[in-house]
Amino acid sequence: MPKSKEAKLEDQLKRLEAIVEALEGQDVALEDSLKLFEEGVQITRECRTRLEDTQKKIEVLVKETGELKPL
Numbered sequence: 001m002p003k004s005k006e007a008k009l010e011d012q013l014k015r016l017e018a019i020v021e022a023l024e025g026q027d028v029a030l031e032d033s034l035k036l037f038e039e040g041v042q043i044t045r046e047c048r049t050r051l052e053d054t055q056k057k058i059e060v061l062v063k064e065t066g067e068l069k070p071l
Helices: 003-024 030-065
Strands: none
Touching: 003 030
C-alpha cells in the first residue's frame, strides 16, 4: 500500500480515537455529540471498506502464488 494511503488510514484511526474520547467526556453538547458520532460512523465505514478491499487483494495474491493456506 502506498505511503499516502497508510498515513491516511492511520490518520483516520487517530481521528476515530479522538472522537471516542470526546464522546466519552461529559463536556460535549448533544448537537456536537451527534456530529461527532456521524463523523465516527463515516470513518468506520471508510476504514471497513479499505480493509475489505485489502483482504480481497491478499486472497487473490495467495491464490495466485499458492504459498499460503487460507485460515
